Amino acid sequence: MWDTKGVALLGIALCIEVAYSAASQSYTWKNVVTGGGGGFVPGIVFNPSEKGLAYARTDIGGAYRLNSDDTWTPLADFVSNSNWNHWGVDALATDAVDTDRLYLAVGMYTNDWDPNNGAIMRSTDKGETWTESTLPFKVGGNMPGRGMGERLAADPNDNRILFFGARSGHGLWKSTDYGATWSNVTSFTWTGTYVQDSSYSYTADIVGIAWVTFDPTSGSSGSPTPRIFVGVANTGQSVFVSEDAGATWKWVSGEPQYGFLPHKGVLSPSEKTLYISYSDGAGPYDGTNGTVHKYNISTGVWTDISPTSITDTYYGYGGLSVDLQVPGTVMVAALNCWWPDELIWRSVDSGVTWSPIWAWNGYPSINYYYDYIVTNAPWLQDSTSTGEFPVRVGWMVEALSIDPFDSNHWLYGTGATIYGGHDLKNWDSAHNVTLESLAYGIEEMAVLGLIAPPGGPPLLSAVADVGGFYHSDLDTPPAQSHHTPTYSSTNGIDYAGNKPSNIVRSGSSDSDPTVALSTDFGRTWSANYAASSSTGTGSIALSADGDTVLLMSSTDGTLRSQYQSTFSAVSSLPSGAVIASDKANNSVFYGASSGTVYVSTDTGLSFARTAALGSSSAVNAIRAHPSVAGDVWASTDTGLWHSTDYGTTFTKIGSTTCTAGWSFSFGKASSSSSSSSSVIYGFFTVDGVTALFKTEDQGLNWQMISDASHGFGAASAHVVAADMANYGRVFVGTNGRGIFYGEPSGSLPTSSATSTSTSSTTATGSTMTTATTSSSTTSTARTTATTTSSSTTTTTATATTSSSSATSTSTATASPFGQCGGTTYTGPTGCPSGWTCTFFNDFYSQCTQQE
Ligand SMILES: *[C@@H]1O[C@H](CO)[C@@H](O)[C@H](O)[C@H]1NC(C)=O
Ligand SMILES: *[C@@H]1O[C@H](CO)[C@@H](O)[C@H](O)[C@H]1NC(C)=O
Ligand SMILES: *[C@@H]1O[C@H](CO)[C@@H](O)[C@H](O)[C@H]1NC(C)=O
Ligand SMILES: *[C@@H]1O[C@H](CO)[C@@H](O)[C@H](O)[C@H]1NC(C)=O
Ligand SMILES: *[C@@H]1O[C@H](CO)[C@@H](O)[C@H](O)[C@H]1NC(C)=O
Secondary structure: OOOOOHHHHHHHHHOOEEEOOEEEEOOEEOOOOOOOOOOOOOEEOOOOOOOOEEEOOOOOOOEEEEOOOOEEEOOOOOOOHHHHHOOOOOEEEEOOOOOOOOEEEEOOOOOOOOOOEEEEEEOOOOOOOOEEOOOOOOOOOOOOOOOOOEEEOOOOOOOOOEEEEEEEEEEEOOOOOOOOOOEEEOOOOOOOOOOOOOOOOOOOOOOOOEEEEEOHHOOOOOOOOOOOOEEEOOOOOOOOEEEOOOOOOOOOOOOOOOEEEEEEEEEEHHHHHEEEEEOOOOOOOOOOOOOOOEEOOEEEEEEEEOOOOOOOOOOOEEEEEEOOOOOEEEEEEEEEOOOOOOEEEEOOOOOOOOOOOOEOOOOOEEEEEEEEEEOHHHOOOOOOOOOOOOOOOOOOOEEEEEEOOOOOOEEEEEEOOOEEEEOHHHHHOOEEEEEEEOOOOOOOEEEEEEOOOOOOEEEEEEEEEEEEEEEEOOOOOOOOOOOOOOOOOOEEEEOOOOOOOOEEEEEEEOOOEEEEEOOOOOOOOEEEOOOOOOOOOOOOEEEOOOEEEEEEEEOOOOOEEEOOOOOOOOOOOOOEEEEEEEEOOOOOOEEEEEEEEEEOOOOOOOOEEEOOOOOOOOOOEEEOOOOOOEEEEEEEOOOEEEEOOOOOOEEEOOOOOOOEEEEEEEEEEOOOOOOOOOOEEEEEEEEEEEEEEEEEOOOOEOOOOOOOOOOOHHHHEEEEEEEEOOOOOOOEOOOOEEEEEEEEEOOOOOOOOOOOOOOOOEEOOHHOOOOOEEEEOOHHHHHHHHHHHHHHHHOOOOOOOOOOOOOOOOOOEEOOOOOOEOOOOOOOOOOOOOOEEEEEEEEEEEEEOOO
């Protein structure tokens, strides 16, 4: 038995609270609106007892609550550097008895990318405020199999009881006190055997328990529900049942043994039937085979109700839902039908017959049984796309839900957004529905670069997976993502200091040159043929006059191209260095790596080591002042450093006050300020606290501008850009919660001499017992959050998006419709004769036959 007392003791042992002396300034924070999600939504859960109450969870950006006007409210914006892994939500449970209660199982990775254990967060006000209990193991909100579920469920008859199915072989856990304390259900011995791919730490962990489904009809209100089904990621027996409220368990005999994993177990109470979707992969990217089955609880009979016969399928199944108002109405999605588009089916006869959302009408003709409306996020469709078949229904559909109070209302999550509609019954009457983008308010993008070029639009973004945008208006969804050339991910973006309308961006593509140039502030682009589609890209810098591009390539180290001539290697700047161009002198580029600064005075042809930044061992960012030649700054693991002589010598800013820094940027000086220097905004550790700070006097005084309701997640994963036109405005690009912009709402605190003294106190047991955080601003919550920040600051791993590095070197042949490429994919990359390996996205290429 583990309880919160154990955590309290652990807290005393590990947490040293550092006295905090820097001032803060109130800011108003809003999302830069894209209106359409921008990332994978693995779970959507409706409350079965309260009309209109629904939640969505994301894998790297927290959870959201649905509003009556179809918009969403974020529920986890308090997450800060100290608890960054809480933005990974592996499971969500809403309470059928007390509908105000909400639970999240949080934690990002179960491998060493995330050093922290997971937690169960619980709310009694629908996610406005939270209390949490740390679990004695990790939770993997961004791990393989994160769309299976839900792994966390509250008993619909006795809501004190919750079950949570863990990953990594940690088994089934139970709480009898509304999620406050948890104990291992040792009678449940099927802790999972399936791993996606044992050769990489990210895919080698046991996916574990996939879902917990109560059968409310087996019990009565006020007593624990006797019948509970549990699905486990096993290739053998994988669906288990208890008839005694979880005391004893057995395999549900007769379960078909195809070696597939159960993704969803959805109960149709009035039919006394459990519907199950199976796929041969854990998802969300893989899966080429699978079935849909129903288990008739009254008769114990299993029936294969797959919409596609097993001999013809080239996909597994994911999202599954029943209409609680209309027994026998069931919907299921192929987890991934990568070509020509995702498939969703609907049955009104308990799965005997199905109708699809689209069907071939003699290749290449397709009947689309839907109208497609994306006014909330027009960029979801690239207006210049030349693809033969538009991908509109989506991919990675694990979340699929019919509103239990409104048979016309449905929602489903994809790899990029939430779709759904309000006329679902038309599927049965006219076999035609209106598919709408319904993710407004969900801003889930993983942001890799931001610039606010002087004289240009308010903002340009570089974004993973969906490319990034020209934001002509911060509060209105962009019409299109950056295109022609179109990159799945844009990895870097920069402008020329003397000609800010000249912009460069780098990205990933299977066909286009991976560098693009614009001369109209990023409104239109042309491919830079100095790069090819095989030039792997990372950050990028454009010289002050716009003639020279310096690229930190992911494949070939430092590369340089002038006047669009072929990129050539720059061996004198180490691979992986951070880079920047001088914004006023066209000859000068800066780089930094391992605590050392490198400067080029010959437009990037060669670099010379110029300065060592004290005892710094890592340089996290280097930035040149937007208008002052030779004025360059670097943030490191020891603080912020400044040079006024083209990087020849550096001095440390804020002496002992600022002890680490990550992304930062320069903004317009205040007109009332005595100092004319630009405001510096960035993520720094100041007086022991890691947060978003600004300084208006080059590090003499600092103001924290993040707050208890806006913590922005992992400091190391952000990009910060400030605005030389609007005093006070700053942009924060997050890894999974989109882009925020902030403007001051409180006055600048009066200057005080900066305290350089730091004192240490030991946290009390009571502060650490439970971390209570409120989405309304309270100083108590901030104190709690900072308590843990000092202990995790230096150990926080860079939270990467799911686009990690493994690439395949195999030359073997994949099967027809088999996977043949993608990030983390390690199988065969060739296709049979007559088949082509077709790129769908960074994560998935498939052998297809396109005549
Ligand atoms: C929980 O119980 C299961 C089954 O007995 C066991 O395999 C697992 O190791 C336990 N987990 C922990 C964290 O104790
Ligand atoms: C799908 O699985 C079934 C059952 O194991 C098998 O017979 C069939 O060949 C598989 N299909 C493919 C395309 O591998
Ligand atoms: C379950 O089995 C009973 C008895 O054969 C049958 O009447 C009922 O329709 C079945 N339910 C479903 C959902 O197939
Ligand atoms: C469904 O309705 C849409 C919008 O009216 C139309 O474009 C589409 O062709 C219809 N589908 C079929 C198969 O008639
Ligand atoms: C730009 O930098 C180069 C190299 O350091 C220097 O020779 C040149 O004088 C600088 N140009 C201006 C205008 O300051």
